[in-house]
Amino acid sequence: MTEIRENAEQFVLNVACPNRPGIVHALTSVLIAHECDIAQHQQFDDHVHDMLFTRTAFGLATADADVLRTEIGVVADRFGMTWQLHDARRPVRALVMVSKFGHCLNDLLYRWTAGSLDADIVQVVSNHEDLRPMAERAGVPFTYVPVTKGSKPEAEERLKQIVIENDVDLVVLARYMQVLSDDLCTWMGGRAINIHHSFLPSFKGARPYHQAYLRGVKQIGATAHYVTPDLDEGPIIEQDVTRVDHSLSPDDLVATGRDVESLVLARAVQWHAQHRVLQYGSRTVVFK
Numbered sequence: 001m002t003e004i005r006e007n008a009e010q011f012v013l014n015v016a017c018p019n020r021p022g023i024v025h026a027l028t029s030v031l032i033a034h035e036c037d038i039a040q041h042q043q044f045d046d047h048v049h050d051m052l053f054t055r056t057a058f059g060l061a062t063a064d065a066d067v068l069r070t071e072i073g074v075v076a077d078r079f080g081m082t083w084q085l086h087d088a089r090r091p092v093r094a095l096v097m098v099s100k101f102g103h104c105l106n107d108l109l110y111r112w113t114a115g116s117l118d119a120d121i122v123q124v125v126s127n128h129e130d131l132r133p134m135a136e137r138a139g140v141p142f143t144y145v146p147v148t149k150g151s152k153p154e155a156e157e158r159l160k161q162i163v164i165e166n167d168v169d170l171v172v173l174a175r176y177m178q179v180l181s182d183d184l185c186t187w188m189g190g191r192a193i194n195i196h197h198s199f200l201p202s203f204k205g206a207r208p209y210h211q212a213y214l215r216g217v218k219q220i221g222a223t224a225h226y227v228t229p230d231l232d233e234g235p236i237i238e239q240d241v242t243r244v245d246h247s248l249s250p251d252d253l254v255a256t257g258r259d260v261e262s263l264v265l266a267r268a269v270q271w272h273a274q275h276r277v278l279q280y281g282s283r284t285v286v287f288k
């Protein structure tokens, strides 16, 4: 059962809108009028697109969240805002999808059980049985959903059912090696994160380490991005690299890449769970 946490950052208000004077004053005036305690305010003034992005974390002592939501809506209409008001006391409920590679799942499960992941891992779903012991050792239900060329639609319907039944907020593809259909990507609507094992846009698609080896790279990397119908083209959330050299075989690159894949995915899941990531077209704004 997901526990409600009482803390200073009870709510997070994320806003994106065309830039003009008075935006922050209008937003904070509503919060102050309801005696909200602003714990953190961050903003990005995007001069290229003439947009303003803000993230405001605040406590709500006495006011009614529904009344506050209504009054924020009035300001949003006035400034043409796209906005989300998140209840940060309710941890994001995550479903992790895996195939046979367990390093990212292991890392996420460790961080979650150690209390350093602001998401709750409520389900592990896989098209293979290999990682069931790892999930069940951590006390997380594991559901095997086999996928064959002919059974992908049924498998995806089963996944949708599991997402709905478990009130899932975020699907994490932790080296899940199946391409999600356009329909499922649309249905997920920006609530799925994938870890790609290369520094995108280099080496998209399958076997990126083998592609990197053939190219003779001196760094390999990993990219966490939102999932879209266009494979490995989704808005990037986080990337990192690590050095390699001529002496490493493709298998050595695979082994060397595990740590950076796990770290990059964990950062992306944590920042999404803290409502720090704002999607804007093919880009993201990340308020770290």
Ligand SMILES: Nc1nc2c(c(=O)[nH]1)N[C@@H](CN(C=O)c1ccc(C(=O)N[C@@H](CCC(=O)O)C(=O)O)cc1)CN2
Residues within 6 Å of the ligand: 173, 176, 177, 178, 179, 180, 181, 182, 185, 194, 195, 196, 197, 205, 206, 226, 227, 228, 229, 230, 231, 232, 233, 234
């Ligand atoms: N619609 C999307 N689906 C997926 C994405 C994405 O960005 N959009 N990311 C991939 C992850 N991935 C690389 O990071 C990847 C996974 C799988 C494949 C692939 O060719 N899979 C084959 C089956 C392979 C197998 O059975 O072992 C396939 O689906 O036919 C390429 C890239 C996750 N999904």
